[in-house]
Amino acid sequence: MSSSTSDLVTLAAGVALALGAASGVAAQQAPLSAQDSDPRVMGWMQGFPPPADKMITQPDSVYFSFPRLRWSVCHLREFLPTEEISRGVGAPVPLDYPSPAKFAELRAQIDAVTFLPQNSDQPMTWEESLFANYTDGMLILHKGQVVYERYFGCLEEDGKHAIMSMTKSFTGLLAEIMVVEGTLDDTLLVRDVIPEIGDSAFASATVRQVMDMTTGVKYSENYSDPNADIWLYSAAASPLPKPEGYDGPDGYWEYLQQVQPEGNHGDEFHYKTINSDMLGWIISRVSGKPVTDLASERLWRRMGVEQDAYQTVDGKGVPFAGGGITAGLRDLGRLGQLMLDRGELNGERLFPAEVVEKISAGGDRSKFGDGFPTFGAGSYTSQWWVLHNDHGAFAARGVHGQTIYVDPTAEMVLVRLASFPQAQNGFIDPTSLPAYQAVAEFLMANN
Amino acid sequence: MSSSTSDLVTLAAGVALALGAASGVAAQQAPLSAQDSDPRVMGWMQGFPPPADKMITQPDSVYFSFPRLRWSVCHLREFLPTEEISRGVGAPVPLDYPSPAKFAELRAQIDAVTFLPQNSDQPMTWEESLFANYTDGMLILHKGQVVYERYFGCLEEDGKHAIMSMTKSFTGLLAEIMVVEGTLDDTLLVRDVIPEIGDSAFASATVRQVMDMTTGVKYSENYSDPNADIWLYSAAASPLPKPEGYDGPDGYWEYLQQVQPEGNHGDEFHYKTINSDMLGWIISRVSGKPVTDLASERLWRRMGVEQDAYQTVDGKGVPFAGGGITAGLRDLGRLGQLMLDRGELNGERLFPAEVVEKISAGGDRSKFGDGFPTFGAGSYTSQWWVLHNDHGAFAARGVHGQTIYVDPTAEMVLVRLASFPQAQNGFIDPTSLPAYQAVAEFLMANN
Secondary structure (H helix, E strand, O other): OOOHHHHOOOOOOOOOOOHHHHHHHHHHOOOOOOOOOOHHHHOOOOOOOOOHHHOOOOOHHHHOOOOOHHHHOOOHHHOOOEEEEOOOOOOOOOOEOOOHHHHHHHHHHHHHOEEOOOOOOOOEEHHHHHHHOOEEEEEEEEOOEEEEEEEOOOOOOOOOEEOOOHHHHHHHHHHHHHHHHOOOOOOOEHHHHOHHHOOOHHHHOEHHHHHHOOOOEOOOOOOOOOOOHHHHHHHHHOOOOOOOOOOOOOOHHHHHOOOOEOOOOOOOOOOOOHHHHHHHHHHHHHHOOOHHHHHHHHHHOOOOOOOOEEEEEOOOOOEOOOOOEEEOHHHHHHHHHHHHOOOEEOOEEOOOHHHHHHHHHOOOHHHOOOOOOOOOOOEEEOOEEEOOOOOOOEEEEEHHHEEEEEEOOOOEEEEEEEOOOOOOHHHOHHHOHHHHHHHHHHHHHHO | OOOHHHHOOOOOOOOOOOHHHHHHHHHHOOOOOOOOOOHHHHOOOOOOOOOHHHOOOOOHHHHOOOOOHHHHOOOHHHOOOEEEEOOOOOOOOOOEOOOHHHHHHHHHHHHOOEEOOOOOOOOEEHHHHHHHOOEEEEEEEEOOEEEEEEEOOOOOOOOOEEOOOHHHHHHHHHHHHHHHHOOOOOOOEHHHHOHHHOOOHHHHOEHHHHHHOOOOEOOOOOOOOOOOHHHHHHHHHOOOOOOOOOOOOOOHHHHHOOOOEOOOOOOOOOOOOHHHHHHHHHHHHHHOOOHHHHHHHHHHOOOOOOOOEEEEEOOOOOEOOOOOEEEOHHHHHHHHHHHHOOOEEOOEEOOOHHHHHHHHHOOOHHHOOOOOOOOOOOEEEOOEEEOOOOOOOEEEEEHHHEEEEEEOOOOEEEEEEEOOOOOOHHHOHHHOHHHHHHHHHHHHHHO
């Protein structure tokens, strides 16, 4: 199990982001509340031009540190080059809503749902949890119908929000679709798919080990170590021109070619973002398409989504398969519904049910370790988190509080987009996972 | 009248682009034909990764020089930070098409239309002109119906293309809407709208002079002069981190604050991009909204467009009001139809007819000079080109062959997106403007 800091990911196009360091400092200073750090309250980027102290610019150590990140999570494309995940040019398929009266009633009921946060004997209401978690958007679908939808901070219904490591679950879903459809053999070694991976530690891993992050690869995120891998990775991935004299890897894929071994493939789950980028390379090589096009063709163009999504890229135009996607709240709800309904959406089958059955069944729990105590004794497979709880829930998760949470028993899909001051979900799970369970039980009992 | 090189604009976010210089060199080497330089034929950015000699990366002197620019015009966001011009989340309003049989018949007829290029006695067919002009997309609407639509090179029906200086016509249209609606007084001096313009030469110009580019401001685009203003402008506008020791203006607006005078306000039309950025600042200050939001609210959300557009930004998030927009071909056709129909589209009035009446009436022809011999004795007003021909045509125009051409007499709207090797439309007009007239006459005679 990697250390808790490995829960961090490099942002977006991989520009160096000391997320943990920056947010840790902020936390020690007692961060502003959700209400006080609302970007509209803060006045970020208001005015033409904004006052100097309200301007948010490069570098990412500025724009992606709290409280500025509460604005920036909705505006990543304004800082970084991106590729589109096109929805095509057709009409979206509207989501199903109850009557306005029923919708209002449900909101009041759900806001009043109470739960006990982890390690606490102080009950909290659902609505309180939204603020405790610096929520920017919350959508709940029950039996395919929107029963709850609220926006805060920088997000609006026609806006988009960085989904951080939920990007991995896009990459993993696309890979799993290819495996089930027989176009990707997950028993192959990486070097059999990408010969030029060379002497990289990834060479001898299987595609499945990459998908499940059980590779034995060295990738440290110790921010106090100037030689930590995170810095080299960030430098490689930055879309900005390389500094004079830079002779390191250029782009995600050159970085992956020089990864060193650490431990043995297959032994343990280690949450390391480089696996996701390795997987992105694999599925691009096999399909002949960038991950953005794959996501567009297999998902976005066929899901009736409302908005294009986008994905940050490195200096060679390679999308950040480990964390680069920005998308709309409702469209992520559609993705969750597609997962709940095992590959069907709007009456159309997009991929075999087996894809979701494999993901929701989870990975090898014995390899999960105890590094995510707030998440519990779960597993990780095909870049999705599986809770192994009595509702069979599984999730996409990203730093600062992003989640798509699918509860098959309650027939519930929940999407939260957020800008929690600290990156690690370990800080956010205690007031989130019990809340999701409580809402699921409310919906099962009342609807 | 400024020199012919002033027909150039800096690209996108203003990164230094020696468009004229680069494309001039290419031209001397006899550029590849449209067919041979098709980016699919060239193999740009194919493969995972592409071969090194097929990779297109920063800087813009590489990615925006011919023949690479034939790929890059469809992929600007992959190089630069951008802001969205949102279409909202509703359904698009489909364009009207004839039956497939009629559509095919019309295409054959239009492809066979012949015309005499300027200064030539060799007739050319319409279809030949498409290749002569390195056309990427061509759309013709007649009486509101699509009668011709073809895609080439990097563009497809669900793709987007840089529109270069046609961006100015977005900015000017938004300004004219505000003038006609009474929220912007075009007789005000710039310093009365933006006091911090300070001692800039723009301070004493009227808003109307900025709109019509009759300001007396120094802005040279002599690429062989290292002190030419274009370089300082590009350095200011670049979204990349400023080089160490850089002490020049940062962003479009700081640049505008230090512009020097040249000639007198109101004397002559000088095609200088900085006027468009000055106008963008003015309408943002007055409306309290960035030009991207203005374009979204007043145009894109209300036009039934199919795709979001986007606009490149400087390092402070200010959109490039003089050249930064990328959009879809059909959506630009919708904009042309909106202009043809004097502010009405899909049965809805978006702005007063007077807006288009003022634009199509043109500017002061006595100030136009003779710097655009291929365009003829026209005028420029509110950032639109007016031909003052017997059809009353007017146009948005951008380097490398972009145009929205509105012919009220023929009830024709024509949109061309292109990637001509050289920037200046003076090279492209001879095989374009007579072709447009010929097609207009064909449509009037036959439909």
